[in-house]
Amino acid sequence: MDKLNKIIKRYKVFFALAAVNIAVIIARPDIGMKSIDLTIDNALEMLSILPPIFILLGLLDVWVKKETMIKYMGEKSGIVGVLLAFFLGSAAAGPLYAAFPVAVVLLKKGSKLSNVLIMIGAWSTTKIPLLLFEASSMGIKFMALRFVLDIFGIAFIAYTTEKLLSSEEKDEIYKNAAKAE
Structure with a gap:
Protein backbone atom coordinates (compact mmCIF):
# COMPACT_ATOMS: atom_id res chain seq x y z
CA MET A 1 0.00 0.00 0.00
CA ASP A 2 2.88 2.35 0.78
CA LYS A 3 4.33 1.76 -2.67
CA LEU A 4 0.97 2.56 -4.30
CA ASN A 5 0.70 5.82 -2.33
CA LYS A 6 4.22 6.73 -3.42
CA ILE A 7 3.32 6.14 -7.09
CA ILE A 8 0.10 8.13 -6.78
CA LYS A 9 1.93 11.00 -5.08
CA ARG A 10 4.69 11.04 -7.69
CA TYR A 11 2.28 10.98 -10.66
CA LYS A 12 -0.60 12.99 -9.19
CA VAL A 13 -0.39 15.66 -11.92
CA PHE A 14 -0.50 12.98 -14.63
CA PHE A 15 -3.52 11.31 -13.00
CA ALA A 16 -5.28 14.67 -12.60
CA LEU A 17 -4.71 15.54 -16.27
CA ALA A 18 -5.86 12.09 -17.34
CA ALA A 19 -9.07 12.59 -15.33
CA VAL A 20 -9.63 15.99 -16.94
CA ASN A 21 -9.03 14.45 -20.38
CA ALA A 27 -18.58 16.09 -22.21
CA ARG A 28 -17.21 17.13 -25.62
CA PRO A 29 -15.95 14.14 -27.64
CA ASP A 30 -14.69 16.29 -30.53
CA ILE A 31 -12.47 18.41 -28.28
CA GLY A 32 -11.50 15.38 -26.20
CA MET A 33 -10.23 13.50 -29.26
CA LYS A 34 -8.19 16.53 -30.35
CA SER A 35 -6.71 16.63 -26.86
CA ILE A 36 -5.83 12.93 -27.00
CA ASP A 37 -4.22 13.39 -30.44
CA LEU A 38 -2.13 16.32 -29.17
CA THR A 39 -1.13 14.35 -26.09
CA ILE A 40 0.03 11.41 -28.21
CA ASP A 41 1.93 13.71 -30.61
CA ASN A 42 3.69 15.46 -27.72
CA ALA A 43 4.55 12.17 -26.02
CA LEU A 44 6.04 10.79 -29.25
CA GLU A 45 8.05 13.99 -29.75
CA MET A 46 9.41 13.77 -26.21
CA LEU A 47 10.27 10.10 -26.66
CA SER A 48 12.23 10.94 -29.81
CA ILE A 49 14.21 13.73 -28.12
CA LEU A 50 14.87 12.57 -24.58
CA PRO A 51 16.74 9.26 -25.14
CA PRO A 52 19.65 10.85 -27.06
CA ILE A 53 19.88 13.60 -24.44
CA PHE A 54 19.97 11.07 -21.61
CA ILE A 55 22.68 9.12 -23.42
CA LEU A 56 24.75 12.29 -23.77
CA LEU A 57 24.13 13.10 -20.11
CA GLY A 58 25.30 9.64 -19.11
CA LEU A 59 28.47 10.14 -21.13
CA LEU A 60 28.98 13.58 -19.59
CA ASP A 61 28.51 12.11 -16.14
CA VAL A 62 31.04 9.33 -16.77
CA TRP A 63 33.62 11.09 -18.94
CA VAL A 64 33.88 14.48 -17.25
CA LYS A 65 35.40 14.34 -13.78
CA LYS A 66 33.91 16.47 -11.05
CA GLU A 67 37.23 18.28 -10.58
CA ALA A 85 27.68 28.05 -20.07
CA PHE A 86 26.62 30.36 -22.93
CA PHE A 87 28.20 28.03 -25.48
CA LEU A 88 26.57 24.91 -23.99
CA GLY A 89 23.15 26.55 -24.05
CA SER A 90 23.49 28.14 -27.49
CA ALA A 91 24.89 25.04 -29.20
CA ALA A 92 22.44 22.62 -27.55
CA ALA A 93 19.79 20.84 -29.54
CA GLY A 94 16.29 20.13 -28.39
CA PRO A 95 13.49 21.93 -26.60
CA LEU A 96 13.88 23.75 -23.30
CA TYR A 97 12.58 20.86 -21.20
CA LYS A 109 29.29 17.93 -10.90
CA GLY A 110 29.84 21.17 -8.97
CA SER A 111 28.95 23.88 -11.45
CA LYS A 112 28.23 27.32 -10.07
CA LEU A 113 24.48 27.99 -9.87
CA SER A 114 24.70 31.19 -11.94
CA ASN A 115 26.54 29.30 -14.70
CA VAL A 116 23.77 26.70 -14.78
CA LEU A 117 21.16 29.47 -14.93
CA ILE A 118 23.11 31.09 -17.79
CA MET A 119 23.13 27.75 -19.65
CA ILE A 120 19.35 27.44 -19.26
CA GLY A 121 18.82 31.05 -20.37
CA ALA A 122 21.06 30.60 -23.39
CA TRP A 123 19.30 27.32 -24.25
CA SER A 124 15.97 29.13 -24.30
CA THR A 125 16.94 32.27 -26.22
CA THR A 126 20.29 32.18 -28.03
CA LYS A 127 20.28 28.99 -30.07
CA ILE A 128 22.47 29.23 -33.13
CA PRO A 129 19.79 28.02 -35.62
CA LEU A 130 17.38 30.62 -34.21
CA LEU A 131 19.96 33.36 -34.68
CA LEU A 132 20.52 32.31 -38.30
CA PHE A 133 16.78 32.26 -38.95
CA GLU A 134 16.36 35.71 -37.41
CA ALA A 135 19.25 37.13 -39.43
CA LEU A 149 20.31 42.20 -25.11
CA ASP A 150 19.76 38.50 -24.38
CA ILE A 151 23.37 38.04 -23.27
CA PHE A 152 23.17 40.92 -20.81
CA GLY A 153 19.65 39.96 -19.71
CA ILE A 154 20.56 36.33 -19.09
CA ALA A 155 23.69 37.27 -17.13
CA PHE A 156 21.77 39.86 -15.08
CA ILE A 157 18.97 37.41 -14.25
CA ALA A 158 21.40 34.59 -13.39
CA TYR A 159 23.58 36.69 -11.08
CA THR A 160 20.61 38.45 -9.48
CA THR A 161 18.90 35.13 -8.82
CA GLU A 162 22.05 33.70 -7.28
CA LYS A 163 22.53 36.78 -5.06
CA LEU A 164 18.89 36.79 -3.91
CA LEU A 165 18.95 33.14 -2.87
CA SER A 166 20.09 32.42 0.66
CA SER A 167 22.86 29.90 1.22
CA GLU A 168 20.23 27.50 2.62
CA GLU A 169 18.17 27.80 -0.58
CA LYS A 170 21.26 27.19 -2.73
CA ASP A 171 22.18 24.18 -0.59
CA GLU A 172 18.64 22.85 -1.08
CA ILE A 173 18.98 23.21 -4.87
CA TYR A 174 22.27 21.28 -4.84
CA LYS A 175 20.80 18.62 -2.52
CA ASN A 176 17.79 18.16 -4.81
CA ALA A 177 20.12 17.83 -7.81
CA ALA A 178 22.20 15.22 -5.96
CA LYS A 179 19.03 13.23 -5.15
CA ALA A 180 17.75 13.31 -8.75
CA GLU A 181 17.85 10.00 -10.54
Whole structure:
Protein backbone atom coordinates (compact mmCIF):
# COMPACT_ATOMS: atom_id res chain seq x y z
CA MET A 1 0.00 0.00 0.00
CA ASP A 2 2.88 2.35 0.78
CA LYS A 3 4.33 1.76 -2.67
CA LEU A 4 0.97 2.56 -4.30
CA ASN A 5 0.70 5.82 -2.33
CA LYS A 6 4.22 6.73 -3.42
CA ILE A 7 3.32 6.14 -7.09
CA ILE A 8 0.10 8.13 -6.78
CA LYS A 9 1.93 11.00 -5.08
CA ARG A 10 4.69 11.04 -7.69
CA TYR A 11 2.28 10.98 -10.66
CA LYS A 12 -0.60 12.99 -9.19
CA VAL A 13 -0.39 15.66 -11.92
CA PHE A 14 -0.50 12.98 -14.63
CA PHE A 15 -3.52 11.31 -13.00
CA ALA A 16 -5.28 14.67 -12.60
CA LEU A 17 -4.71 15.54 -16.27
CA ALA A 18 -5.86 12.09 -17.34
CA ALA A 19 -9.07 12.59 -15.33
CA VAL A 20 -9.63 15.99 -16.94
CA ASN A 21 -9.03 14.45 -20.38
CA ILE A 22 -11.59 11.70 -19.67
CA ALA A 23 -14.11 14.29 -18.48
CA VAL A 24 -13.57 16.34 -21.65
CA ILE A 25 -14.00 13.23 -23.83
CA ILE A 26 -17.31 12.50 -22.10
CA ALA A 27 -18.58 16.09 -22.21
CA ARG A 28 -17.21 17.13 -25.62
CA PRO A 29 -15.95 14.14 -27.64
CA ASP A 30 -14.69 16.29 -30.53
CA ILE A 31 -12.47 18.41 -28.28
CA GLY A 32 -11.50 15.38 -26.20
CA MET A 33 -10.23 13.50 -29.26
CA LYS A 34 -8.19 16.53 -30.35
CA SER A 35 -6.71 16.63 -26.86
CA ILE A 36 -5.83 12.93 -27.00
CA ASP A 37 -4.22 13.39 -30.44
CA LEU A 38 -2.13 16.32 -29.17
CA THR A 39 -1.13 14.35 -26.09
CA ILE A 40 0.03 11.41 -28.21
CA ASP A 41 1.93 13.71 -30.61
CA ASN A 42 3.69 15.46 -27.72
CA ALA A 43 4.55 12.17 -26.02
CA LEU A 44 6.04 10.79 -29.25
CA GLU A 45 8.05 13.99 -29.75
CA MET A 46 9.41 13.77 -26.21
CA LEU A 47 10.27 10.10 -26.66
CA SER A 48 12.23 10.94 -29.81
CA ILE A 49 14.21 13.73 -28.12
CA LEU A 50 14.87 12.57 -24.58
CA PRO A 51 16.74 9.26 -25.14
CA PRO A 52 19.65 10.85 -27.06
CA ILE A 53 19.88 13.60 -24.44
CA PHE A 54 19.97 11.07 -21.61
CA ILE A 55 22.68 9.12 -23.42
CA LEU A 56 24.75 12.29 -23.77
CA LEU A 57 24.13 13.10 -20.11
CA GLY A 58 25.30 9.64 -19.11
CA LEU A 59 28.47 10.14 -21.13
CA LEU A 60 28.98 13.58 -19.59
CA ASP A 61 28.51 12.11 -16.14
CA VAL A 62 31.04 9.33 -16.77
CA TRP A 63 33.62 11.09 -18.94
CA VAL A 64 33.88 14.48 -17.25
CA LYS A 65 35.40 14.34 -13.78
CA LYS A 66 33.91 16.47 -11.05
CA GLU A 67 37.23 18.28 -10.58
CA THR A 68 37.28 19.25 -14.25
CA MET A 69 33.73 20.57 -14.10
CA ILE A 70 34.52 22.56 -10.95
CA LYS A 71 37.61 24.01 -12.62
CA TYR A 72 35.77 25.18 -15.74
CA MET A 73 32.25 25.92 -14.40
CA GLY A 74 32.59 26.00 -10.62
CA GLU A 75 32.65 28.86 -8.12
CA LYS A 76 36.05 30.17 -9.23
CA SER A 77 35.65 29.60 -12.96
CA GLY A 78 35.12 33.29 -13.75
CA ILE A 79 34.57 34.35 -17.35
CA VAL A 80 35.55 30.88 -18.63
CA GLY A 81 32.55 29.36 -16.83
CA VAL A 82 30.22 32.04 -18.14
CA LEU A 83 31.41 31.61 -21.73
CA LEU A 84 31.22 27.83 -21.49
CA ALA A 85 27.68 28.05 -20.07
CA PHE A 86 26.62 30.36 -22.93
CA PHE A 87 28.20 28.03 -25.48
CA LEU A 88 26.57 24.91 -23.99
CA GLY A 89 23.15 26.55 -24.05
CA SER A 90 23.49 28.14 -27.49
CA ALA A 91 24.89 25.04 -29.20
CA ALA A 92 22.44 22.62 -27.55
CA ALA A 93 19.79 20.84 -29.54
CA GLY A 94 16.29 20.13 -28.39
CA PRO A 95 13.49 21.93 -26.60
CA LEU A 96 13.88 23.75 -23.30
CA TYR A 97 12.58 20.86 -21.20
CA ALA A 98 15.70 18.94 -22.24
CA ALA A 99 17.88 21.60 -20.56
CA PHE A 100 16.76 20.67 -17.06
CA PRO A 101 18.33 17.19 -16.92
CA VAL A 102 21.53 18.79 -18.23
CA ALA A 103 21.29 21.40 -15.48
CA VAL A 104 20.93 18.67 -12.86
CA VAL A 105 24.09 16.92 -14.08
CA LEU A 106 25.99 20.22 -14.09
CA LEU A 107 24.87 20.94 -10.53
CA LYS A 108 25.83 17.41 -9.42
CA LYS A 109 29.29 17.93 -10.90
CA GLY A 110 29.84 21.17 -8.97
CA SER A 111 28.95 23.88 -11.45
CA LYS A 112 28.23 27.32 -10.07
CA LEU A 113 24.48 27.99 -9.87
CA SER A 114 24.70 31.19 -11.94
CA ASN A 115 26.54 29.30 -14.70
CA VAL A 116 23.77 26.70 -14.78
CA LEU A 117 21.16 29.47 -14.93
CA ILE A 118 23.11 31.09 -17.79
CA MET A 119 23.13 27.75 -19.65
CA ILE A 120 19.35 27.44 -19.26
CA GLY A 121 18.82 31.05 -20.37
CA ALA A 122 21.06 30.60 -23.39
CA TRP A 123 19.30 27.32 -24.25
CA SER A 124 15.97 29.13 -24.30
CA THR A 125 16.94 32.27 -26.22
CA THR A 126 20.29 32.18 -28.03
CA LYS A 127 20.28 28.99 -30.07
CA ILE A 128 22.47 29.23 -33.13
CA PRO A 129 19.79 28.02 -35.62
CA LEU A 130 17.38 30.62 -34.21
CA LEU A 131 19.96 33.36 -34.68
CA LEU A 132 20.52 32.31 -38.30
CA PHE A 133 16.78 32.26 -38.95
CA GLU A 134 16.36 35.71 -37.41
CA ALA A 135 19.25 37.13 -39.43
CA SER A 136 17.76 35.84 -42.69
CA SER A 137 14.15 36.78 -41.99
CA MET A 138 14.34 39.89 -39.79
CA GLY A 139 17.76 41.24 -40.63
CA ILE A 140 21.19 41.14 -39.10
CA LYS A 141 20.60 44.32 -37.04
CA PHE A 142 17.56 42.86 -35.30
CA MET A 143 19.34 39.57 -34.64
CA ALA A 144 22.46 41.27 -33.29
CA LEU A 145 20.50 43.63 -31.05
CA ARG A 146 18.35 40.84 -29.64
CA PHE A 147 21.40 38.63 -29.12
CA VAL A 148 23.34 41.33 -27.23
CA LEU A 149 20.31 42.20 -25.11
CA ASP A 150 19.76 38.50 -24.38
CA ILE A 151 23.37 38.04 -23.27
CA PHE A 152 23.17 40.92 -20.81
CA GLY A 153 19.65 39.96 -19.71
CA ILE A 154 20.56 36.33 -19.09
CA ALA A 155 23.69 37.27 -17.13
CA PHE A 156 21.77 39.86 -15.08
CA ILE A 157 18.97 37.41 -14.25
CA ALA A 158 21.40 34.59 -13.39
CA TYR A 159 23.58 36.69 -11.08
CA THR A 160 20.61 38.45 -9.48
CA THR A 161 18.90 35.13 -8.82
CA GLU A 162 22.05 33.70 -7.28
CA LYS A 163 22.53 36.78 -5.06
CA LEU A 164 18.89 36.79 -3.91
CA LEU A 165 18.95 33.14 -2.87
CA SER A 166 20.09 32.42 0.66
CA SER A 167 22.86 29.90 1.22
CA GLU A 168 20.23 27.50 2.62
CA GLU A 169 18.17 27.80 -0.58
CA LYS A 170 21.26 27.19 -2.73
CA ASP A 171 22.18 24.18 -0.59
CA GLU A 172 18.64 22.85 -1.08
CA ILE A 173 18.98 23.21 -4.87
CA TYR A 174 22.27 21.28 -4.84
CA LYS A 175 20.80 18.62 -2.52
CA ASN A 176 17.79 18.16 -4.81
CA ALA A 177 20.12 17.83 -7.81
CA ALA A 178 22.20 15.22 -5.96
CA LYS A 179 19.03 13.23 -5.15
CA ALA A 180 17.75 13.31 -8.75
CA GLU A 181 17.85 10.00 -10.54
